[in-house]
Amino acid sequence: MIKLSGRLNELLKHIDGESVADVGCDHGKIAVYCALKGKRTVATDISEQSLRKAEQLAKKHSAELKTVLCDGLTGIENGEVENVLIAGMGGIEIVKILSDGFAHNKKYKKYVLSPNSEAKAVREFLQTEKIGISRDYVIEDMNKFYSIIVAGDCDFKPLNDFELEFGMEYKTCEASKKRLKKEYMQLKPIADKLAGDSKRRFILLENLNEIVRTE
Numbered sequence: 446m447i448k449l450s451g452r453l454n455e456l457l458k459h460i461d462g463e464s465v466a467d468v469g470c471d472h473g474k475i476a477v478y479c480a481l482k483g484k485r486t487v488a489t490d491i492s493e494q495s496l497r498k499a500e501q502l503a504k505k506h507s508a509e510l511k512t513v514l515c516d517g518l519t520g521i522e523n524g525e526v527e528n529v530l531i532a533g534m535g536g537i538e539i540v541k542i543l544s545d546g547f548a549h550n551k552k553y554k555k556y557v558l559s560p561n562s563e564a565k566a567v568r569e570f571l572q573t574e575k576i577g578i579s580r581d582y583v584i585e586d587m588n589k590f591y592s593i594i595v596a597g598d599c600d601f602k603p604l605n606d607f608e609l610e611f612g613m614e615y616k617t618c619e620a621s622k623k624r625l626k627k628e629y630m631q632l633k634p635i636a637d638k639l640a641g642d643s644k645r646r647f648i649l650l651e652n653l654n655e656i657v658r659t660e
């Protein structure tokens with residue numbers, strides 16, 4: 446079977462139903478894993494070299510995997526899959542992929558999104574589109590933090606400023622609290638020099654007394 450990292454395993458937990466598209470699949474581990482579990486799976490990537498890796502992995506495991514070389518959701522038919530996974534790229538790129546897709550009426554039941562930066566931009570997009578977020582938390586794997594946002598599978602609820610900035614589960618998720626405290630400690634000595642969005646974020650961080658100031 447395919448060996449998955451803690452991060453990939455965590456993402457996989459959210460992929461239910463019978464079909465999934467792994468957008469920006471690269472190594473293709475999740476896509477091949479899902480295909481082997483009997484899910485109708487589409488793996489896409491904008492890079493031919495990356496897609497080749499997924500194809501080779503599928504071949505190695507004799508998995509039935511549809512692969513498409515394309516930008517974002519462009520190569521996935523409307524309604525072709527229930528779940529869409531987009532992980533391991535920046536939040537701005539994820540927003541671009543989703544908004545281009547939405548402009549072509551490409552909407553799916555559930556989105557599993559894992560931006561490696563700019564998670565706030567992803568939340569803002571989901572809020573604007575009135576897409577509900579069911580989970581929004583952080584995991585720590587191999588000393589790195591990863592944001593995971595699961596959306597589309599629940600009713601829409603507006604987020605407050607803190608939830609928009611730090612993710613809906615910032616008060617309860619241990620990895621999220623650890624990351625916020627670390628960020629606060631790094632920013633505190635240079636707080637005077639912060640401006641714009643960074644300053645705004647720092648002010649919100651300062652308000653999380655019980656998270657950033659406790660031992």
Ligand SMILES: C[S@@+](CC[C@H](N)C(=O)[O-])C[C@H]1O[C@@H](n2cnc3c(N)ncnc32)[C@H](O)[C@@H]1O
Pocket residue numbers: 468469470471472489490491492495515516517518531532533534538542
């Ligand atoms: C760092 S890898 C992440 C691979 C995998 N999703 C993961 O989380 O481990 C990012 C992949 O996204 C692909 N990618 C970036 N922008 C893309 C886009 N607009 N459409 C499709 N794939 C894209 C890159 O070519 C690369 O293979």
